[in-house]
Amino acid sequence: MATEKAVLGGGCFWCVEAAIGQLEGVESVRSGYMGGRRPSPTYEQVSTGTTGHVEVAEITFDPAKISYRDLLEVFFTVHDPTTLNRQGNDVGEQYRSVIFYLNEEQKKIAEEVIAEFTQEKAFDKPIVTALEPAQTFWPAEDYHQNYFANHPFQPYCMFTVAPKVKKVREKFASRVKATV
Numbered sequence: 001m002a003t004e005k006a007v008l009g010g011g012c013f014w015c016v017e018a019a020i021g022q023l024e025g026v027e028s029v030r031s032g033y034m035g036g037r038r039p040s041p042t043y044e045q046v047s048t049g050t051t052g053h054v055e056v057a058e059i060t061f062d063p064a065k066i067s068y069r070d071l072l073e074v075f076f077t078v079h080d081p082t083t084l085n086r087q088g089n090d091v092g093e094q095y096r097s098v099i100f101y102l103n104e105e106q107k108k109i110a111e112e113v114i115a116e117f118t119q120e121k122a123f124d125k126p127i128v129t130a131l132e133p134a135q136t137f138w139p140a141e142d143y144h145q146n147y148f149a150n151h152p153f154q155p156y157c158m159f160t161v162a163p164k165v166k167k168v169r170e171k172f173a174s175r176v177k178a179t180v
Contacts, residue, residue, distance in 0.1 A: 017029045
């Protein structure tokens with residue numbers, strides 16, 4: 001099985017990881033950082049908003065089971081792509097909406113999906129999701145990996161992550177893994 005990768009930033013990486021990770025064809029999701037100016041950043045450094053990094057999810061998926069386009073459709077469902085440098089109460093460029101494309105085909109598909117959502121007026125405001133070439137992916141600290149699965153009763157998880165996971169399970173029920 002040949003897998004591919006996608007790197008998406010939609011605010012808190014815990015949300016993107018938990019929502020996307022439940023999809024059929026997604027082999028793994030790692031929380032981490034991309035797009036900044038410092039090697040091996042820490043969560044504390046990224047949280048200051050001064051490093052240029054974004055909280056991202058690096059998704060390894062089987063394109064025979066789920067397409068990159070399908071991943072992007074779910075991605076646009078689990079975050080607000082119309083707010084610049086903000087997702088809910090999380091404010092700063094580290095929470096910006098961004099698709100880090102790994103090749104020209106991913107860039108083309110992302111441009112098409114954004115154009116389709118724009119034409120359909122899927123959102124009340126214009127989409128501000130940035131398209132940027134992928135840079136070095138820096139894995140987040142171990143305690144950030146599988147955060148929602150490991151801390152489902154933590155208040156942020158209950159009130160912010162869980163509704164996004166539930167939304168994906170309902171809206172994309174046919175694409176959710178049977179074991180979830």
